[in-house]
Each structure stands twice: as structure tokens, then as C-alpha cells.
Amino acid sequence: MAMKDYSDEFKADAVALYESTPGATYKSIAADLGINRATLREWVLRDRERRGAAAPSAGGTPAAQAGQTASSADPDERIRQLEARVAELEASERKLATERDILRKAAKYFAGGDQLVSRFQFVADHRDAYGVKRLCEVLGLNRSSYYKWLSGRKARASRQSEDRLLAERIREVHDESGGAYGSPRVTAELRAKGLRINEKRVARIMRTFSITGIRLRRRVRTTVPDPAASQVPDLFQRDFTATEPGRKYMGDITYLPLAGREFLYLATVLDCFSRKVVGWSIADHMRTGLVADALQMAASTRGGLDGAVFHSDHGAQYGSRAFADLCDQLGVTRSMGSVGTSADNAACESFHASLKRETLQGARDYGDAGTCRRTVFAWLARYNTRRRHSANGHLSPNEYERRHHAAKLTLAA
Structure with a gap:
């Protein structure tokens, strides 16, 4: 709603x-x-x-050493033996020189890693100069494996062409997500566009073409428990699921880093059914008003919270008398995890980690406060309407709830 x-x-x-x-x-x-x-x-x-602004328009091995020269008093025999030995050593030297030359030229093929395919390709490119047998000996390859690889060149070229075309589509989806999507969400997006494909192939192509999602940054602690707060039971017991929207909510606070080592703070309220963000508030403080504003927005979004359960950590804001009074006023039952255990509010922790990973994109901060607020606001809005969530079968929160309501209407009819 x-x-x-x-x-x-x-x-x-x-x-x-x-x-x-x-x-x-x-x-x-x-x-x-x-x-x-x-x-x-x-x-x-x-x-x-x-x-007051006007509105604008919209190798092989060396040869075996010859046996010991038989003792002979004949100078001519001795000379013949020495000449044969010299010829043997020269042949061995030529062989070693050829192997060194092969290995020097092979180095550029292995610059990105000594892969078997790279060695096969090197043999194919240099077989006229050195011969397949010598190349395979130097590189430690089985000739039958090389010829098998060679026979599949046409099919391999076709697959590589298909992979390049698919990589372009993957990059489009990846760019549309702001560089945030990894292989699971990219796969879901491609399937939604009518492409039949499995996640392993998407992951392989993303690795090959260096298309990567954004990785998590180190967390900063924002939960400061209030020792004077009254005890609130844990009604969730780490079960962050719900059978219907509007029954179970969870909330948390996270910091938003700015330039100059300053911060804004974000409080959110998520519906456990669809992971939809139904309430949020951004401020330059972590007082109770921050979490109260987020809960009041959730009540406005849902048209009321009467009978719902709200779960949080033991932060002083959530344990305050003012927040408890607001929950009573809205008809909300409070639930809190154990002190010092982030796993008891893991879903919210994961949500905030995703938000900062996808909005900061490796940067240390958002810059100024205005840029930070606009960036986070845009992500939160897009999260509900467009971002695919793994807990929803890779559907956006709004679409997941819409399908749920449609299914209920169908059953009622």
C-alpha cells in the first residue's frame, strides 16, 4: 500500500x-x-x-652421455671419438637453445596465468617453426590432447562469439544496477527478459570479462546499549520471515560517512515478508527522534501498525522510554535480540551492508551531506520498486507483494 x-x-x-x-x-x-x-x-x-525559479521544459631431456672412450694408442681413433663427442654436445646445445627460445616466446601467452588453453594456442601458432612434437615436449603437453583441442576450434570459436554477445547483455544489466549486481541477480534479470541461461555460465562470463559486483566494506559500530532500559523479550529468535506483509518488522541504524570524518545516520524499518523498506529517516544525530521518525513513516506507508511486532537491537534509541511510548501509541509490540549479538538482527545488518556497498561503490565517503542524502534516498526508492532480492525469488519487494495479493484474490474468487 x-x-x-x-x-x-x-x-x-x-x-x-x-x-x-x-x-x-x-x-x-x-x-x-x-x-x-x-x-x-x-x-x-x-x-x-x-x-522563485521558472519551471523549465520537461622439453625434452638432453641426449644421454656417450660411454667412456675406450683406451687406445691410435691417435686417429682418439680424434674420431672426440669429434663424435663434440658433435653430440653441439646437438644438445642446439636443442637447449631451441627450448630456451620456445619458452621466451611462450612467456607472453602466460602473462595472465599459465592456462592449458594458452599452451595449446601457443603450439598452434608456432608449430611451423618448431614442430608440434618439440613444442609439446617443452611445454609438458600430451600431443593427443593438443590435436583434440585443435579439432574443436570451430565449435570453440562459435562459443566464444556467443560469450562476447552475452557479455554485452550482462554488462548492460550490471551497469543498470549501478555496478552492484553479482551473478545471481544478473541471471534473474536476464531470465526476466526472456533469456534461458544458468547462473554458472553467467558467473564464468563475468569472471572472464572482469565484470564484478561491489564488495563489502568494514563495519563501524553504531549500537550503544542503554543499561537502564527495561528488558524486552526476543520474539523473533532469528526468524526474519513472515507469512503476510504488515505483521513483522525489523529496524536498525547505520552510519553514512561524509568528507572530513563527519557522518549522517540512517534509521530504517523493513517488512520481514518482502524486505520492503516501509520507513526511513536520515539525520546528523542518533537521538531517539531518528528511529521514531522512521517508525512513523512506516505507519504512514502501511496505513497503521496496530498488532505488528517490531524487532531491533539493544541500541539506546530503541530502548528509550520515548520510543516505547510511541510503540504503545501505534499498537506495536517490541522485540529485541541479545546484547552484543549482531546475528539477532542479521537481516537489517545485511540490508545496510548492501546499501553502502552499492551506493559508495568502493569510495571512502559520500562527500557532502546533500549528495549523501540524495544518493541514499534514490537507492532506497529504487530498492522497493526495481531491485531484485534473493529472499523474494529475485523479485523486487513491491512486485513480490503484488503477486502475493493477486494470488490471495485468485484463491478468494
Whole structure:
């Protein structure tokens, strides 16, 4: 269910996202935010009017050593024996020189790793100069394996061509995700576009063409327990699933690094059924108001939270009297994990790790506060409407809930 009453913070962030996105249209930004195009346009025009701005248009081995020379008093026999030995040594030297030459030329083939395919290719490229037998001996190859590889050259070239075409499609999906998607989500996106493919092939091509997702950064602790807070039971017991939307929620706080070692802080509320972000708030502090604003947004998004369970860690904000009063007012039952155990709120921890991995993309910070707020706001909105989630069978949270409601209506009929 979409929000009926949008907070001033949400409206301001939506306008800022539209104004700061090059080439943006009302339709594309509204789709990302899950709101009506006309509603976004009204907010933008109202903001421009307030600011007094006019609205613009939209080898082998050496030869064996000869036996000992038989003792002979005949000088001619001795000379013949020495000449034969010299000829043998010269042949061995020529063989060693050839092997050194082969290995020097092979080095460029193995620059990216000594792979069997690279050695086969080297033999194919130099067989006229050195011969297949000598090359295979020097490189430690079985000749029958080389000829088998050679016979499959046409089929291999065809597969390589197909892989290059597929790599282009993978790169498009990867770029659309902001460089965040790994092979599982890329596979799901390609399947949604009608392509029959398995994840192992996608992963192989991504490795071959150096297409990689974004890796996690080191966490910073934001949970500070309040020793004076009343005891709240753990009603989740690490079960972060739900059979229906609107029954179980979970929340947490994470830091957002800025330039100059400053921070903003983000509080979120997730629905355990679909992992949808139903509430969030960004501020330059970690007071109780931060988590309270996120919970109130969740109530507005869902049209109420009466009867729901909200799970969090033992942060002082969640254990405060003010937050407990707000939960009572909204009809929410509180649940808390064990002190000092991140696994008791693992789903939220994972969500925040994904958010920062995909928005920072390896950077140390977001820069200024305005850029940080716009970047995170855009990601949160797109997360609900477009980002595929592994817990939802690689469907976005909104699509997962839509299919669930449609299935219920079908059963009721």
C-alpha cells in the first residue's frame, strides 16, 4: 500500500532527486519512488515557485652421455671419438637453445596465468617453426590432447562469439544496477527478459570479462546499549520471515560517512515478508527522534501498525522510554535480540551492508551531506520498486507483494 500522506522530508528529497538527476523525467523518477507522476510534478513546481525559479521544459631431456672412450694408442681413433663427442654436445646445445627460445616466446601467452588453453594456442601458432612434437615436449603437453583441442576450434570459436554477445547483455544489466549486481541477480534479470541461461555460465562470463559486483566494506559500530532500559523479550529468535506483509518488522541504524570524518545516520524499518523498506529517516544525530521518525513513516506507508511486532537491537534509541511510548501509541509490540549479538538482527545488518556497498561503490565517503542524502534516498526508492532480492525469488519487494495479493484474490474468487 502506498503512502497517502507524505512527510515534508520525503517531498523535499523527491524534489532534490529529480532536480539533481541529469536528463530526468517526471515519469522515470516517479516510477523509482513509487508515486504518481502528477504528484511529483506538483511538488517540483511548488518548490520552484517557492524559490522563485521558472519551471523549465520537461622439453625434452638432453641426449644421454656417450660411454667412456675406450683406451687406445691410435691417435686417429682418439680424434674420431672426440669429434663424435663434440658433435653430440653441439646437438644438445642446439636443442637447449631451441627450448630456451620456445619458452621466451611462450612467456607472453602466460602473462595472465599459465592456462592449458594458452599452451595449446601457443603450439598452434608456432608449430611451423618448431614442430608440434618439440613444442609439446617443452611445454609438458600430451600431443593427443593438443590435436583434440585443435579439432574443436570451430565449435570453440562459435562459443566464444556467443560469450562476447552475452557479455554485452550482462554488462548492460550490471551497469543498470549501478555496478552492484553479482551473478545471481544478473541471471534473474536476464531470465526476466526472456533469456534461458544458468547462473554458472553467467558467473564464468563475468569472471572472464572482469565484470564484478561491489564488495563489502568494514563495519563501524553504531549500537550503544542503554543499561537502564527495561528488558524486552526476543520474539523473533532469528526468524526474519513472515507469512503476510504488515505483521513483522525489523529496524536498525547505520552510519553514512561524509568528507572530513563527519557522518549522517540512517534509521530504517523493513517488512520481514518482502524486505520492503516501509520507513526511513536520515539525520546528523542518533537521538531517539531518528528511529521514531522512521517508525512513523512506516505507519504512514502501511496505513497503521496496530498488532505488528517490531524487532531491533539493544541500541539506546530503541530502548528509550520515548520510543516505547510511541510503540504503545501505534499498537506495536517490541522485540529485541541479545546484547552484543549482531546475528539477532542479521537481516537489517545485511540490508545496510548492501546499501553502502552499492551506493559508495568502493569510495571512502559520500562527500557532502546533500549528495549523501540524495544518493541514499534514490537507492532506497529504487530498492522497493526495481531491485531484485534473493529472499523474494529475485523479485523486487513491491512486485513480490503484488503477486502475493493477486494470488490471495485468485484463491478468494
